[in-house]
Amino acid sequence: MSLTYDEFYNGRTGLTVGVNKILFSEETPYQKVEVYETDTWGNLMTIDGMVMLSERDEFVYHEMLSHVGLFAHPDPRRVLIIGGGDGGTAREVMRHSSVQQVDMVEIDEAVVRASKEFLPEVGDWNNPKLNVLFEDGIQFVKDIDDPYDVIIIDGSDPVGPAEGLFESNFMQACYDGLSENGVLTAQTESPWVSDYHPSMKKVFSALEDIYEVSKMYLAYIPLYPAGMWSFSFASKGADPLSNETLSRVEEGLNNFDTELKYYNPEVHRGCFALPNFVRDIID
Amino acid sequence: MSLTYDEFYNGRTGLTVGVNKILFSEETPYQKVEVYETDTWGNLMTIDGMVMLSERDEFVYHEMLSHVGLFAHPDPRRVLIIGGGDGGTAREVMRHSSVQQVDMVEIDEAVVRASKEFLPEVGDWNNPKLNVLFEDGIQFVKDIDDPYDVIIIDGSDPVGPAEGLFESNFMQACYDGLSENGVLTAQTESPWVSDYHPSMKKVFSALEDIYEVSKMYLAYIPLYPAGMWSFSFASKGADPLSNETLSRVEEGLNNFDTELKYYNPEVHRGCFALPNFVRDIID
Numbered sequence: 005m006s007l008t009y010d011e012f013y014n015g016r017t018g019l020t021v022g023v024n025k026i027l028f029s030e031e032t033p034y035q036k037v038e039v040y041e042t043d044t045w046g047n048l049m050t051i052d053g054m055v056m057l058s059e060r061d062e063f064v065y066h067e068m069l070s071h072v073g074l075f076a077h078p079d080p081r082r083v084l085i086i087g088g089g090d091g092g093t094a095r096e097v098m099r100h101s102s103v104q105q106v107d108m109v110e111i112d113e114a115v116v117r118a119s120k121e122f123l124p125e126v127g128d129w130n131n132p133k134l135n136v137l138f139e140d141g142i143q144f145v146k147d148i149d150d151p152y153d154v155i156i157i158d159g160s161d162p163v164g165p166a167e168g169l170f171e172s173n174f175m176q177a178c179y180d181g182l183s184e185n186g187v188l189t190a191q192t193e194s195p196w197v198s199d200y201h202p203s204m205k206k207v208f209s210a211l212e213d214i215y216e217v218s219k220m221y222l223a224y225i226p227l228y229p230a231g232m233w234s235f236s237f238a239s240k241g242a243d244p245l246s247n248e249t250l251s252r253v254e255e256g257l258n259n260f261d262t263e264l265k266y267y268n269p270e271v272h273r274g275c276f277a278l279p280n281f282v283r284d285i286i287d
Numbered sequence: 288m289s290l291t292y293d294e295f296y297n298g299r300t301g302l303t304v305g306v307n308k309i310l311f312s313e314e315t316p317y318q319k320v321e322v323y324e325t326d327t328w329g330n331l332m333t334i335d336g337m338v339m340l341s342e343r344d345e346f347v348y349h350e351m352l353s354h355v356g357l358f359a360h361p362d363p364r365r366v367l368i369i370g371g372g373d374g375g376t377a378r379e380v381m382r383h384s385s386v387q388q389v390d391m392v393e394i395d396e397a398v399v400r401a402s403k404e405f406l407p408e409v410g411d412w413n414n415p416k417l418n419v420l421f422e423d424g425i426q427f428v429k430d431i432d433d434p435y436d437v438i439i440i441d442g443s444d445p446v447g448p449a450e451g452l453f454e455s456n457f458m459q460a461c462y463d464g465l466s467e468n469g470v471l472t473a474q475t476e477s478p479w480v481s482d483y484h485p486s487m488k489k490v491f492s493a494l495e496d497i498y499e500v501s502k503m504y505l506a507y508i509p510l511y512p513a514g515m516w517s518f519s520f521a522s523k524g525a526d527p528l529s530n531e532t533l534s535r536v537e538e539g540l541n542n543f544d545t546e547l548k549y550y551n552p553e554v555h556r557g558c559f560a561l562p563n564f565v566r567d568i569i570d
Contacts, residue, residue: 008299015327016291016305022298044298064562196509224507224515224562226479231514232507263563270560277557279347279507279549 009040009048011055013197013229019055021045021227027122032114034165039122045227047122049090051115051160055227062092062126065191065233067267068223070096072275073154073189073237074103075253076244080153081105084181086141086169088158089115091127097156098131099260106134107152109141111165142168148181155182157190162203170203172210179214179240187239192220195282196230204234208286211238219244220286221275223266234282245276292323292331294338296480296512302338304328304510310405315397317448322405328510330405332373334398334443338510340373345409348474348516349375350550351506355558356437356472356520357383358536359527363436364388367464369424369452371441372398374410380439381414382543389417390435392424394448425451431464438465440473445486453486455493462497462523470522475503478565479513487517491569494521502527503569504558506549517565528559 007025012018022043029038040048046059057065070093074080081104083097089110097106110116116136119127128134137144141159155178159166168174169190178188192207193200211218215238225233237244253269290308295301305326312321323331329342340348353376357363364387366380372393380389393399399419402410411417420427424442438461442449451457452473461471475490476483494501498521508516520527536552 006299010303012303016289016303017327018303020293020295020299020301020303022300044300063564196507222507224479224505224513226513226515230507230509232509265564266562268560268563271562274557274560277551277553279554280546280551281346281548 009042009050011053011229013199019227019229021048028118030114030118032112034112035160037112037114037118039118048227049118049123052164054161056160057090057092057123057126058227059123059125061226062090063265064223064225066092066096067264068221068275069093069156069158069189069191069235071264071267072221072235072244072272073156073187074100075256075272076237076239076242076249077153077187078185078242078252080187082150082152082183083107083154083156084109084152085156085158086145087111087160087166088156090119090123091116091129093156093158094134095126095128098128098133099262100256101259103133107137108134109137109139109144111138111140113138142174145174145177145181151181151183151186153183153186155186155188157188159191161193162200170207172206172213175207175210176214182240185240185242187237187242188215190236192234192236194229194232195234195285196232201285204285208236211236215239216241217243219276220278220282222278222282223275245273292325292333294336294512296482302510302512304331311401313397313401315395317395318443320395320397320401322401331510332401332406335447337444339443340375340406340409341510342406342408344509345373345375346548347506347508349379350547351504351558352376352439352441352472352474352518353379354547354550355504355518355527355555356439356470358539358555359520359522359525359532360436360470361468361525361535363470365433365435366390366437366439367392367435368439368441369428370394370443370449371439373402373406374399374412376439376441377417378409378411381411381416383539384542386416390420391417392420392422392427394421394423396421425457428457428460428464434464434466434469436466436469438469438471440471442474444476445483453490455489455496458490458493459497465523468523468525470520470525471498473519475517475519477512477515478517478568479515484568487568491519494519498522499524500526502559503561503565505561505565506558528556
């Protein structure tokens with residue numbers, strides 16, 4: 005007998021991963037959270053049968069969701085993460101020396117509990133900049149009093165509790181909760197999965213309507229459907245490809261206390277290059 | 288009962304694709320060639336249990352293997368393709384109006400026979416520029432008299448008949464068979480598959496030693512392991528990122544009789560951005 009984790013998209017196309025054992029499985033009030041020990045990817049977390057991260061590949065998603073937006077902002081001090089319960093996005097955000105406070109609003113405490121126990125290297129939980137709140141992110145954004153410099157939408161797929169994160173009124177509430185030079189980044193699904201195209205179109209056209217600058221970018225994530233993942237960047241003016249941003253990337257990375265595994269100045273520029281079929285989805 | 292095509296890498300990690308029926312299966316003198324009708328990817332060809340292409344995603348591989356090199360050459364007239372029996376690479380090469388002759392050297396006539404029957408839209412078989420030869424590509428390159436402007440290595444993975452395509456002496460023979468401004472591109476496996484790292488290192492360091500210019504580039508291929516695929520570019524001086532090349536890309540694409548589905552000027556520049564972990568494999 006051999007255990008496998010199996011996830012399907014586009015009909016019967018799927019990913020299969022060899023599993024040694026199940027480490028965690030809980031039906032929470034919001035979703036089903038599971039962690040598997042795999043044969044070659046370290047521990048792997050899934051939510052409602054969709055891969056969130058493995059210990060081996062999580063660096064791609066977390067570096068790309070964080071640094072592309074953070075470096076586009078001239079001086080990010082206050083950062084809000086919606087979702088992100090595994091802690092990886094906050095870990096990357098807190099590498100930026102300008103950042104003073106990170107509010108992470110995760111709806112489901114079970115995600116944080118499972119991550120602390122079974123993905124202990126992913127989060128930087130004892131960092132004094134980090135403030136974890138177990139609340140509904142959509143409501144939290146509506147109630148923002150003290151604006152954020154950067155908001156990062158690190159939710160799961162647009163089914164279940166994360167569905168509202170792809171809505172136009174949520175993107176407007178984020179805009180209203182951002183400071184003058186505010187920047188937003190969000191995970192926005194795989195261009196190869198046709199079921200996601202309506203959500204991708206919806207969220208991207210909302211960003212285009214509401215924000216002064218909006219661009220899609222891509223990263224290679226081996227355990228996500230088809231291995232190609234899209235993210236969206238939006239801002240009140242900051243341009244991720246300006247010379248100012250590009251110098252900030254060079255200089256900022258030199259000041260990090262560790263070398264990243266994916267993100268670098270060339271990747272920052274290159275990730276905004278969209279293949280024609282991806283452009284066609286959002287145009 | 289449901290049929291699936293399953294392919295594994297890195298232990299028990301794998302791809303599964305829903306299959307309606309098997310269209311072709313033949314043990315040739317060189318390898319096992321199969322074509323499946325799938326549920327959502329059109330017809331899919333495999334060699335020795337490794338996906339070569341599907342009708343739905345083949346454009347990525349063929350556009351990226353061809354145009355990145357062809358546009359880096361100032362005036363490509365004579366092009367050699369080693370392998371490429373499905374016809375897709377030749378189809379893309381022949382879109383370039385400067386190209387007068389394409390010699391495609393495929394070791395296994397069964398690949399061409401199966402492609403013509405079951406992947407009929409992939410090849411442009413009646414194009415008068417195309418000259419198909421059923422010969423050993425390694426020997427063919429050693430015997431080149433009349434040099435080529437561009438050589439494209441479109442072989443399968445470095446096990447079986449394609450193993451020699453990753454050797455240093457083969458890369459030297461290609462160099463010797465190229466004209467003055469000669470350019471070479473080659474498929475060079477997935478950075479996420481650790482079994483391939485030795486081949487990637489070997490081929491890339493041979494290119495670095497032998498050629499004046501060598502660079503690795505990447506593309507998103509959903510049905511290849513981990514969805515991330517590497518290619519290598521090498522030349523006797525042509526720089527794929529020079530302003531001259533970049534203008535040629537812009538102008539050349541405007542003269543194509545069709546819009547491509549993946550490749551465009553931004554992708555040409557962006558594909559050379561290597562994540563840190565990929566650089567580390569070849570450094």
